[in-house]
Amino acid sequence: MSNYIQHQQVHSAVIGQIPVPHGPETGAETETYPMGPEGLYTEEQEREIFKYITHPDDSFDDNGTYWADLPLTKRVAFVNKVNNAEALSELKATWALFKRDPLGPVSWYFRNAVLPGAGLGLEGYVLFSIGNLSPLFAAAWPECWGKTATVCSANWIAAVTYLEVIGIMIGQVSVGIIGDWIGRRWGLIQDALIMFVGLIMITASWGLTLQGWVICYAWSLFFYSYGVGGEYPMTATSSMESAVGAGKLSTRDDRLHRGRKVTMAFLMQGWGQLLNQGLLIVLLLIFHHGDGDPPYSLPTVQWTFRLSFAFPAVGTLWLVYYRTYKMPNASRQLQIAKKRGNVTGYDVGSLNTIFKHFGGRILATSGTWFCNDVFFYGNKLFQSQFIAVISDNPHSVMVTWVWNICNCIVSLAGYYLACFLIDHKLYGRKMMMQVGFLMCFVFFVVPAFHYKYYTSANGVHAFQAMYFLSSFFNQFGPNSVTFLVAGEVFPTPVRATAHGLSACIGKSGALLASVLYNYIDTQTKFYVVPWFGLAGMVLTFVFLPDTTGLDLKEQERRWSYIKDGRDSEYHGIAVHPTHLSLWERICGSGKYYNPELDSKAKIADMRADWEARESLKREAEVTGSKEAEELAAHDDAGLSDDAHRFFMHTSPNSPFMQSLNGPNGTKANGVLEDMVLPPGGNEKEGAASSSS
The missing domain is CATH 1.10.287 (Helix Hairpins)
Structure with missing residues (x-):
């Protein structure tokens, strides 16, 4: 509170003594505001100068x-x-x-959605290909992948899925920490390199025996999955921070489109699934001579599955190049946050603080992700049993793949609708998540208790509709929202760690599903799954804050207060009841919300930031530090000329204000009479103002 009081006292002392440059309202170029009873800089004029921000x-x-x-x-x-x-x-x-x-709009989409989400597109392509290839392997090697395997160990066949999920979980946590410790850029490059090597390993996997090949295939997939796990925190944080991040002033695009920007990158996961399934169909038709029905020769299976992994390896190699040479500023916002907090290396203090102050949010992001992954991956794991119910030829791999591609298209529709509504203040993240969980619960609980009817000839089409709709609402709901909010509700210094931790706990839901579904029949799966949707809806309602329309800058402001032990002194919209969870409101966080107090405090905070930037600029001038110069310039975005002049005249640490004081702290004689506009231009140039 001391800094705020100091700034306000200084401002009050000089208000009315300093000529105000002409603002855009008066129409004259060199005219100043008329002298008022409180001086030339009145509170009303101050509010007008900063209104576009506050x-x-x-x-x-x-x-x-x-x-x-x-x-x-x-x-x-x-x-x-x-x-x-x-x-x-x-x-x-x-x-x-x-x-x-x-082709301009296509180019824009490629730059803003395809490139940021390329890693997740590859993730969706490869990881879901494992489930797509399983029926093909079972048809080619029934002695190994079949239900009554005689050559391969059933545990190793199950381990293919287990190692896939475990690799993702380890990658999510470890790369999340690396991203907050070393930087987002290094995490992105590392992920792409690991995925490239992993794809080479999968493509070339071999063994002297069929069992040996399965073991090699499983461990290659584990290595690849580590890189995939890292894509979750790295893609989410880099997409979020590339738009605005912690250092810039509030921006319209951040408030209105931040969710869309991140979700556009995330939905590449759906395109990856669709492209994989489409390519597998084409490859099988090519190598099986235009026929999709069994039996399948071993060369057909070998060429189909190996080429399906070789093609994305080429794209991944290009991704390594792009992230290495075309994303130099991916870690910029993290550097700014660490510079402000005087932190080098990993910010352990911030990690401890989020568990103390944001424990409910961690429960929300990790718990809802866990519930969602039981649905999302469970849906994929018993997809073949579902298709067997609705298909006339369930033994044909091609029939299974065609139904799966229909499901991918339905899922993509859900992804895109999520993009359109995830930033809508009247619907937004939290409502989308609750509705999505509720609909998934309904579409699974109904057939669970009427399974015989819905698997009969009379009810199979309704069963089919419910299954596809559950895929739609899973994407238009928890699957898209969990990816966004797991990074959005936490501060910059530990955002990747918190996202990775939430994703890891969430992925344990996929591991639970993959283990559990090996021991229960299809109807029992329908009995088990719905309750995770209900639990996810309850967790969302109680513990998840709604960040729709909330500027990331405001969350960073609140975080700075929390770090300074002044949480009760923050009165801004980040503690507005709308943007807090039910749990946080019960705990009393919303009681500090006060728009009037916050408006004054925000200007004082901006003044402190301005002084920090000026200090960086002076450091750059004295030491020639390129880093300090870049940080100062990057952090300066969005401040209008009027705001610059206001701080130049009123900040106690600025050279201009220090020139008003003599050696003993008294005002120098004659300064006010000779006072002119800030250096850098003539009177006419300095008087003209611009707004942001």
């Missing part, structure tokens, strides 16, 4: 009321007005881009 028009109405504080009817009208204006603006920008270059 009260942005996409979150506050004309009266300065936050959208979540508006009555319901006004809230709906305000949100729809902002969304409609933003949609129109984006349509105009897209049309202008199309007129300049018809």
Whole structure:
């Protein structure tokens, strides 16, 4: 609190004594604001200068009321007005881009969705190919992959899935720590390298015996899965921080489209599944001479499965190049956060603090992810039994794959709808997650208790519809939201660690499903699975905060207060009841919300940030430090000229303010009479202001 009081005292001491540069409202170029009873810099003028930051028009109405504080009817009208204006603006920008270059929108999508999500696309391609290939292996090597295997150990066949999941879990935690310790960029490069080598290992896997090949195949998959696990925290954090991150001022794009940006990268997982299934169908038709029905020759199976892994190896090698040479600033926001906290290496203090203050959030992100993965991976694991029920020719691998590609298309529709609504303030993350869990619960619990009817000729089409709809709502719900919020609700210094930990605990749900489903029949699976959907919905309702429309900058502000032991002094929208979980509201976090106090404190915080940037600039000038210069320039984005001048005139540590004081702390004679605008331009140039 001392810094805030000091800044306010200094500001009060100089307010009314300093000429204010002309703002955009008056219409004259060199005119100053008229002298008022409190001086030239009145509180009203101060509010106007910083209004675009403290009260942005996409979150506050004309009266300065936050959208979540508006009555319901006004809230709906305000949100729809902002969304409609933003949609129109984006349509105009897209049309202008199309007129300049018809392939411009495609190029934009490639840069903003395909490239950030390329790693997850490869993850979806390879990992789900394991389940897709299982029926082909069973048809080619029934003595090993069949239900009554005589050559291979049943434990090693099961270990293929187990090692896959365990490799992902280890990668999620360890690479999450590496990403917060060494940097996002190194984590991204490392993941791509590991996945490339892993794909080479899978493609070339061999053994002197069939059992030996299975062992080699399983361990190769484990190695590859380690890199895949690292993609979860690295892709989520880098996609989130590349848009705004911790150091920049609040931005409209962050508030309105952060969720969409991350989800567009995540949905590449769905495209990976679809491309894998499509390529397997094409390869099988090529090497099986246009026929998809059994029996399948061993050369057909060998060429099909090995080429299906060789093709993504080429894409992964390109990904290594891109991340090494085209993503130099991937760790920039983490560097800024560490610079501010005077931290080198891993921020252990921040990790301890999130467990103390955000324990409920960790329970929410990890618990809901666990429940979702029982659904998501369980769905994939007993997909073949489902298809056997609805198919006229369940023994044909091709028939199984065609039904699976239909399921992939339905899932993709869910991914894309999640992109459209995940940032909508009237629906958003938390509601999407709860509805998704609820629908998955319903679509599994109904057939569980009427299994015989839904697997009969009369009910099979309804069964089919429920199964596909469960895939749709899984993507348009918990699968997309868990990936986003697991990094979004935690601070920058430990964001990758928290995301990786949540994902690891979540993946243990997939491990549970893969083990459990080996010992229970299909109907029992339907009895077990629905309750995880219900549990996920309850965990979401009680422990998950809703960050829809909340600027990441505000979360970082609150985090700085928590780190300084001043949590009760933060009064901003990050503790607005709308953005807190039920558990946090019960614990009293929302009682500190106070818009009036926060508006003043936010300006004081911005002044402190401005002073830190000026210090970095002076350091760069004195030492020639390129890093300090880049950090200062990057962290400076978004501050208007008026705001710069305000801080130049009122900050106690600025050279301008220090020039007002004599050696004994008294004001130097004649300074006020000779006071001019900040250095760097003539009176006319300095008087003209610009807004951000």
